[in-house]
Amino acid sequence: xxxxxxxxxxxxxxxxxxxxxxxxxxxxxxxYLGYFLWDETNFYEQxxxxxxxxxxxxxxxxxxxxxxxxSLGIAVAAMLLYxxxxxxxxxxxxxxxxxxxxxxxxxxxxxxFAKLATILMMTLGLFAIEWIALKLQYxxxxxxxxxxxxxxxxxxxxxxxxxxxLMVMYPSSLINFVIHQLIITIAVLFIFAFVLIExxxxxxxxxxxxxxxxxxxxxxxxxxLGYAFLSNRLIYDETIVYVGMVLVVWASVTIWLxxxxxxxxxxx
Amino acid sequence: xxxxxNVAALGAVIVIGLGTFAVDATEPKAEWALDISSNPxxxxxxxxxIGYSREDDVEQRFEVTTEESHITSNLNYIAEGLRYRExxxxxxxxxxxxxxxxxxxxxxxxxxGYIGVGQDGMKELIVFKQEDGEKLSTxxxxxxxxxxxxxxxxxxxxAFLNDGQLNLIYRDGYxxxxxxxIATFNEAMNEVTVKELRMDIGFITHVINTNRFYATDVxxxxxxxxYISVGVSSYEVIREGEEEINVEDPDPxxxxxxxxxxxVVQLAEGQGFWDDTVSGHNLFALNEDGEEVVIDLNTxxxxxxxxxxxxxxxxxxxxxxxQTRQAKDGVVIDVYEDGKQISSAAITPENEEARDMxxxxxxxxx
Numbered sequence: 001x002x003x004x005x006x007x008x009x010x011x012x013x014x015x016x017x018x019x020x021x022x023x024x025x026x027x028x029x030x031x032y033l034g035y036f037l038w039d040e041t042n043f044y045e046q047x048x049x050x051x052x053x054x055x056x057x058x059x060x061x062x063x064x065x066x067x068x069x070x071s072l073g074i075a076v077a078a079m080l081l082y083x084x085x086x087x088x089x090x091x092x093x094x095x096x097x098x099x100x101x102x103x104x105x106x107x108x109x110x111x112x113f114a115k116l117a118t119i120l121m122m123t124l125g126l127f128a129i130e131w132i133a134l135k136l137q138y139x140x141x142x143x144x145x146x147x148x149x150x151x152x153x154x155x156x157x158x159x160x161x162x163x164x165x166l167m168v169m170y171p172s173s174l175i176n177f178v179i180h181q182l183i184i185t186i187a188v189l190f191i192f193a194f195v196l197i198e199x200x201x202x203x204x205x206x207x208x209x210x211x212x213x214x215x216x217x218x219x220x221x222x223x224x225l226g227y228a229f230l231s232n233r234l235i236y237d238e239t240i241v242y243v244g245m246v247l248v249v250w251a252s253v254t255i256w257l258x259x260x261x262x263x264x265x266x267x268x
Numbered sequence: 269x270x271x272x273x274n275v276a277a278l279g280a281v282i283v284i285g286l287g288t289f290a291v292d293a294t295e296p297k298a299e300w301a302l303d304i305s306s307n308p309x310x311x312x313x314x315x316x317x318i319g320y321s322r323e324d325d326v327e328q329r330f331e332v333t334t335e336e337s338h339i340t341s342n343l344n345y346i347a348e349g350l351r352y353r354e355x356x357x358x359x360x361x362x363x364x365x366x367x368x369x370x371x372x373x374x375x376x377x378x379x380x381g382y383i384g385v386g387q388d389g390m391k392e393l394i395v396f397k398q399e400d401g402e403k404l405s406t407x408x409x410x411x412x413x414x415x416x417x418x419x420x421x422x423x424x425x426x427a428f429l430n431d432g433q434l435n436l437i438y439r440d441g442y443x444x445x446x447x448x449x450i451a452t453f454n455e456a457m458n459e460v461t462v463k464e465l466r467m468d469i470g471f472i473t474h475v476i477n478t479n480r481f482y483a484t485d486v487x488x489x490x491x492x493x494x495y496i497s498v499g500v501s502s503y504e505v506i507r508e509g510e511e512e513i514n515v516e517d518p519d520p521x522x523x524x525x526x527x528x529x530x531x532v533v534q535l536a537e538g539q540g541f542w543d544d545t546v547s548g549h550n551l552f553a554l555n556e557d558g559e560e561v562v563i564d565l566n567t568x569x570x571x572x573x574x575x576x577x578x579x580x581x582x583x584x585x586x587x588x589x590x591q592t593r594q595a596k597d598g599v600v601i602d603v604y605e606d607g608k609q610i611s612s613a614a615i616t617p618e619n620e621e622a623r624d625m626x627x628x629x630x631x632x633x634x
Contacts, residue, residue, distance in 0.1 A: 008271035015274050125278050128285020135288070154324045157292075161326050161342075172326070174293045175344035232369040235361065240349035 002106070006114035011121065014082070018122055021078050022129055025071050032067035033137050037144045044150050056153035059141055063163050072165055075126055079119070083188050086115050087195040098266075108262045112192065119188050124181070127169065134160075186247060189254035190216055196258050200265035219253055298622035300330055300337040300615050303598070307611035308334070310588075310603055316615055317632045320625045328625070332615060360484045362404050366396060367482065374427050374436070375479045376490045384427055384479070385436050385453070387411075387420045395434065395457045407457045415462055419451050426475025428496045430527045437465070437472050437525070443503060443514045448472045448532075467532055470502035470519055476546050488586065493549045493565035495524035500532065522553055524565065535563050536570065542579055547587030554582055554589060560607055573607040585633055592631045599631045 040057055047053040062068065090098040101111055138156045145152050160166045171177055198204075198212035223246040227239075234242060300318060304311055311334050318330040329341040343351065356364060359381045367373050367386060375384025381398025388394060393409040393416050409416045422438035425448075429435070436451045448465040465472070476497040477490045500523045503514040522536040522544065536553065541561075544553035551563040558576030563569070575589065576582065582591040589604040598616035602609055615631055617623040 004272070004275075008275050011274045011278060012271045121275070121278050121282065124282045124286065128282045128289075131285045131289045155326070157326050158324065170289060170293075171344075172293060172342040173344035173347075174290055175346060177289075177293070179345060233365065235352075235356075235364045235368065237349040237353040237356075240345055 003110050003114055003117070006106075006110060007117050007121075010086070010114055010118040014086075014118060014122065017082070018125070021075065022126070025075055025126075025130070026133060028067055028071040028074075029133060029137065030140075032065060032071075033062060033140060036062050036065060037141070041144075041148055041150065044148070056151045057145060058152060058154035059138055059156060059159040060154060060162055062137070062141060063159055063166065069165070072130075075130075079123055079126070080187075080191070082122070083119050083191040084195060086119065087192065087199070091199060102266065108266075109259055112258050112262055116185070116188060116192065120181075120185060123184055123188075131170065134166075182247060182251075186250050186254065189251060189258070190220070193254040193257045193261075196261040196266065200261040215257075219250070219257075223249065296619065296621055297339045298328070298330065298625055299618035300332045300622055301618050302332050302334055302337075302613055303616050304334070304611070304613040307603075310611040311613060315634050316601070317634060318615065319630045319632070320628055321630070322628050337618065355485070357485075359398060359402065362402070363396070363398065363484055364482060366404060366406065370394070372424070373481050374424050375484065376427050376429065376477055377479070377484075377488070378429065378490060382479075382484065383429070383434055385434065390417070390420055393420050393460075395453050397434075397457060405457070409460065415460070418449070419460075419462065422449065425472045425498070426478030428475055428478075428525075429490060429492050430496075431492075437475055437498070439471055446471050446503070465525070465530070465532065467500075470500045472498045472523075472525070472532065473501045473516070473518070474499040475525075476544070476551075488545075488547065490546070491549055494527055495533070495535065495551075495563075495565040495568060496527060497522070497524050497535075497544070497546055497551050497565065498532065499523065522551065522561065522563065524551075524563075524568075533568075535568065536561050543583045545584035545587065552584060552587070552589070554579065554584070560589065560604075575604055575607050581630075583632065590633050594627070598626070599629065601631060601633065603633075 040061075044053055044057075047055075090096065090101060102108060135156075138159075142152060154162075157172075160170055161172060168180060171180065194209075194212050194216055197215055198208050201208045201211065227242065227246075230242065231239075298320075300316075302311065302316055314333070316332040317340075318332060320328040320330075327341060328339060331338055331340050340351065363375065363382045363384075369388065370386045371389050373384055373386030375382045375396075380400060381402070381404075383397045384395070386394045386396065388408075391411055393411060394406055395409075396404060396406045398404050411417045411420045418440055419436070419438060422440050425437040425439065427434060427436050430452075432455050434453045434457065436453075438449050438451065440447045440449045448467050448471045449462055450465050451460050451462045453460050476499075477488060479485075500519045501516045502519055504517040506513045506515050520538050520540050521534050522541065523532055524535050525531075526533050535551070540556050541553045542556065544551060546552075546565065549565050551561075551565055553561045553563075554575070555561060556579060558574065558579050560573050560575040562571045562573070576591055580591065580593045582589060584590070587605070588610075591602045591604070593600050595614065598614040600612065600614045603611040603613075615629075617626055
């Protein structure tokens with residue numbers, strides 16, 4: 001089976017949960033936007049009657065609301081959980097599905113990259129849908145308050161660049177966007193490596209996840225400790241090179257670990 | 269085949285959503301041109317910095333030279349690193365490296381490189397000196413010594429050189445108990461003596477040409493002079509209900525620390541100045557009437573000359589006076605040296621994005 005077939009198959013398996021997640025996010029965000037517009041309009045009308053209507057609303061006020069932040073948190077949590085579940089699901093039940101997958105005439109790493117591509121496509125899909133949703137929410141926000149003659153401050157770009165989470169999700173530079181996506185990929189690779197190491201121990205006990213996690217914590221912390229040691233010797237441009245090298249090392253080591261455990265150690 | 273449609277549909281969503289984002293992120297940036305009307309040689313190594321700031325928009329900065337215009341704000345990590353590397357000169361790199369982990373530092377630039385003093389929290393006071401722009405020597409004083417502790421705890425005004433020795437002026441205490449102190453490090457930089465600087469009024473707030481922490485590119489090279497140009501402020505007491513608040517209020521005029529008598533003297537009295545600078549052994553200051561006051565910091569001799577008819581937005585940089593003013597098609601920059609105009613240029617918008625920003629930009633030359 002080639003990569004594209006495996007990818008199609010993985011995407012099909014996740015379509016329903018993914019659409020449920022997207023629908024949930026849209027309902028939360030647009031529902032909260034409706035409430036926000038209604039609540040702020042009432043508040044502003046009250047201020048207007050009292051003669052104190054001298055404050056401006058910005059799109060950032062809506063974006064900093066708890067329900068909106070919660071919706072982003074739910075999406076992040078769902079993606080992290082699915083990155084684990086995409087492997088564990090295949091180990092469930094008797095005569096596990098993973099055994100069939102591993103005995104298929106293909107390189108086992110094709111399976112690894114199909115699952116990785118599925119997670120990345122879902123992540124990028126969420127980023128894409130959220131960007132369109134943000135644009136629509138901004139249009140609704142400005143049209144509503146314009147119609148009610150309620151003053152607004154700040155632009156769409158300013159709201160995004162001042163928002164702690166959105167400025168990371170949608171940085172003003174495309175290159176930074178790609179770098180942030182690479183960091184997300186590395187986080188997924190760490191989760192994959194965790195599952196594959198944990199599933200490869202000959203005797204699976206409660207210590208298996210602890211041992212697996214310990215190995216990854218060591219890989220994660222060595223460069224961080226290295227930076228703590230080097231930070232007083234490196235200046236800004238050198239720090240950027242160091243961080244770049246660490247990201248490459250993390251990506252290579254986690255892929256190598258995944259490959260090694262998937263091809264030679266995995267215990268079904 | 270049917271399964272492929274799911275991938276294609278998700279791919280289409282990604283392309284549409286992130287395509288929209290990519291279009292927004294790669295919107296054309298404002299471009300500017302430097303149109304020189306006279307004496308192009310003045311602008312050969314000059315960089316014009318443009319700052320755009322509006323309450324309801326994202327702040328942007330640009331750099332314009334005779335050859336190119338580029339944005340310098342919101343750069344990606346790689347471009348930011350390359351720009352940092354390009355801007356940090358050879359001798360400043362080692363100073364930035366040594367300051368890593370420090371909580372504060374002040375330095376001045378001499379012929380040999382940087383010399384200054386820094387602090388590592390409340391633990392140490394560190395003096396550093398560069399020789400031949402490269403070799404860096406340091407000496408640390410333990411802040412458990414009460415004299416050092418007071419320096420580390422003080423509000424630092426700035427540093428200067430006198431008889432080859434590094435001096436640091438700082439404030440000790442607050443409000444009505446404030447004292448101006450001067451710490452002198454010997455030439456070997458392993459001993460320090462501290463004394464109070466008796467002020468008739470107020471306290472010293474800054475010493476001209478002092479670099480503050482990582483901003484090591486703001487000041488020109490210093491030469492030893494008898495008078496050291498300083499800024500002086502006093503506390504003004506403001507009452508809010510029953511509460512009295514001390515607010516720092518800069519004293520008008522030009523002040524200097526006289527290294528011969530050890531006192532602060534007033535070099536020019538009771539008038540406000542737009543900006544001042546020290547170039548060589550002269551202090552240049554522009555008053556609100558457009559007159560330039562020139563004071564020889566070795567003798568204290570003062571001369572005055574008419575330079576500008578009126579002052580709108582003027583500043584000194586590299587010993588030259590720059591006056592900028594908004595015009596219909598751009599921002600005009602006039603350059604003066606020794607009281608005479610030597611060049612004129614204008615920053616003009618090159619595209620629609622720049623034209624929209626024109627009325628809200630600030631221009632600076634370095």
